[in-house]
Amino acid sequence: MKKFLSSIILAAAIGMFFNGCSSKSDTKESRVEATSQPFTERDVETAEGTYVFDRAGILDAETLKACNDYAGWLYKEKLINTAVITVNDLEGKYPYDYAAEEYNKLYEGKGSGLVILINNDTKYDSVFRSGACLSNISDKEENNAVYWETKEVFKGDYRSAILRLLQLGELCPTHIIDNAQIFDFDQLNKIEKSLGSCKEDVTLLASHNGSETSNEQILQQYYDRKYKNDKGIMFMLDTISGKVIVHSSEKISTDIEKALKDANALSSKGDNYGAVNKILEALK
Known part of the structure; x- marks a missing residue:
């Protein structure tokens, strides 16, 4: 599946990346730069619940398990209500609105949420954030992560792409x-x-x-x-x-x-x- 970014969005994302690299002394800019790095594998337990919903049928068994286990780790350790959803049909909705509605269905809109939407319909993936994820993950950090996630999806590497976006949850405090x-x-x-x-x-x-x-x-x-x-x-x-x-x-x-x-x-x-x-x- 290919993703198509407009030249404006692409330029903005690239600009944010290089600005982050030039300001390592600034804590917030360093956090933006960190989202440019590949996902660091964690040794996590097998998740008890279901956090990945592959409605588009694009994830192999190994990818689905890795993403579900990591999402379960965020749910337990960071207390983030997490979900990953892949879709072929947005039912005429905007990607963000679709993700927000799914969050309300899954978690009744409560708590701190992080929903990753892999959009196989209009080709624009989306991240829904609420609560602590809204306070602790900036728009720059999210946009930069989505930029690099898009490059991984171009290559067909859904595992790295999804885990990269889920890793935004680690920007939230633990305590x-x-x-x-x-x-x-x-x-x-x-x-x-x-x-x-x-x-x-x-x-x-x-x-x-x-x-x-x-x-x-x-x-x-x-x-x-x-x-x-x-x-x-x-x-x-x-x-x-x-x-x-x-x-x-x-x-x-x-x-x-x-x-x-x-x-x-x-x-x-x-x-x-x-x-x-x-x-x-x-x-x-």
């Missing part, structure tokens, strides 16, 4: 999942660095829970999804209730319990970053 897009880029980096330096494995989930499911149930689901049989601590900050809660398989320390009271006092007033800092202080 803070900002589903509600509460924090800016710099705040996310500071929180991620602090949580990553903790002795325990700690994760913070930022949510805007308008569903009938309680915060406690949501936190339990995310905890089981990430830690399963492992040990860890997971906090959930919900902007609607203005509350911060915690779950762990281990006993919560008195320092953390005290920090939660202080954090709740701040989050109830809308000071979410201040609330998180109270927790970070207790984890030192």
Whole structure:
């Protein structure tokens, strides 16, 4: 299958690539440059669920498994609701709209999402992002990855192409999942660095829970999804209730319990970053 890019889109993509190479000192530009690199294979477990939907029938068994396992790794480790969809017919929809509708069907539009659409209809692939993926993956990073993915599709290398786009998920933090897009880029980096330096494995989930499911149930689901049989601590900050809660398989320390009271006092007033800092202080 061939992909045809307009000269304008192609020139823009090339321009972004070379601009990234000339600004290695800039963290954001370095991230753009990183999307130019081939996918680095990971040793991941066999995924329990189905994340790749090859409706166009273009993926061989080995490619399908590799992509599904890696998507499953992102789902568990990064807590990203991930999907890869190949299609021959967009049913008259724009590629992005098709991907967005599929995300709503698969995940009810909830959480942080990353959907890769391999479009065998109008020949323009698309990436749908939401939540943390929208905050942590820039348009430049996405466009640059799509540019190089297109070259791989030209060669018929769907495995490398799909894995390259899925790898955008690794630009998202590991310890803070900002589903509600509460924090800016710099705040996310500071929180991620602090949580990553903790002795325990700690994760913070930022949510805007308008569903009938309680915060406690949501936190339990995310905890089981990430830690399963492992040990860890997971906090959930919900902007609607203005509350911060915690779950762990281990006993919560008195320092953390005290920090939660202080954090709740701040989050109830809308000071979410201040609330998180109270927790970070207790984890030192």
